[in-house]
Amino acid sequence: MNLEINHIEKEGKEYLFLQGEIDVYTSEKLKQTLLPLTAQKGNEVIVNFSDVNYIDSTGLGIFIGALKSTHNHESSMKLTGMAERVRRLFNITGLDEIIDIEDSEREEAK
Amino acid sequence: MNQTSDFIEMKVPAKPEYVGVIRLTISGIANRLGYTYDDIEDIKIAVVEACTNVVNHAYEAEEGQMTIGCGVYEDRLEVMVADRGQSASVDVLKDNVGPISTDKPVTQLKEGGLGLFLIDTLMDKVEINNDNGVIIIMTKFLQRGEVEQNAGGISATTTDRQ
Numbered sequence: 001m002n003l004e005i006n007h008i009e010k011e012g013k014e015y016l017f018l019q020g021e022i023d024v025y026t027s028e029k030l031k032q033t034l035l036p037l038t039a040q041k042g043n044e045v046i047v048n049f050s051d052v053n054y055i056d057s058t059g060l061g062i063f064i065g066a067l068k069s070t071h072n073h074e075s076s077m078k079l080t081g082m083a084e085r086v087r088r089l090f091n092i093t094g095l096d097e098i099i100d101i102e103d104s105e106r107e108e109a110k
Numbered sequence: 111m112n113q114t115s116d117f118i119e120m121k122v123p124a125k126p127e128y129v130g131v132i133r134l135t136i137s138g139i140a141n142r143l144g145y146t147y148d149d150i151e152d153i154k155i156a157v158v159e160a161c162t163n164v165v166n167h168a169y170e171a172e173e174g175q176m177t178i179g180c181g182v183y184e185d186r187l188e189v190m191v192a193d194r195g196q197s198a199s200v201d202v203l204k205d206n207v208g209p210i211s212t213d214k215p216v217t218q219l220k221e222g223g224l225g226l227f228l229i230d231t232l233m234d235k236v237e238i239n240n241d242n243g244v245i246i247i248m249t250k251f252l253q254r255g256e257v258e259q260n261a262g263g264i265s266a267t268t269t270d271r272q
Contacts, residue, residue, distance in 0.1 A: 001134070023129055023130060024126040056158050057228055061222055068217050068219060093224050094209035094211070098212055
């Protein structure tokens, strides 16, 4: 019932590896880590979901906030390695239409 | 027919750290009933959305509790999430219900408002009562045998908003 966040900077890109569950309890921590990264002009932020097994609307809200931040600060964000269950929520809510989601890129940056 | 065989009630503080506890418990109950993996996920998310709304909006200054009741029937699971808050959490819940509108500029998107949309989408039947606190009652029917392929698909989702 926790979320581990690993931040790795590599080849000019900011990688966040998430592990665990994103809900109302853990999302604040994600917000504190993610938003400062998207708030820096030109940053390329790549969030890896390979080890995320749960997300709800609070978590989705964090990514909406981060997306807005990328627009305000000329940075970019990409989500990778999503399990089908997690991706389904992005599909149902229509977020997959506006957020850059790349499938099966889990080997990158390892 | 359709008599309640069991009723399970949990009462926890309306705090973020208990939402995960409810999620795991609901998962266990749904698993016991024989729901598919996908349906269990749907029930978990819907119940968590209701609990999250209580945590975020039901109580302002004072600390409160939320009650989660599960009616276990032969053909369905009914989950009730109730608070005793005085604030208008139901208005927040109903505000801006729907998926993301892709025709809006990104900077105008709202970060909330997806909760009730998800409950409505993932469960088969949803009722909301707003009387001395908010009660959300949501039902998921148990699909069996050959109808299972249709489970969670285009189900007849009805929302009774009062």
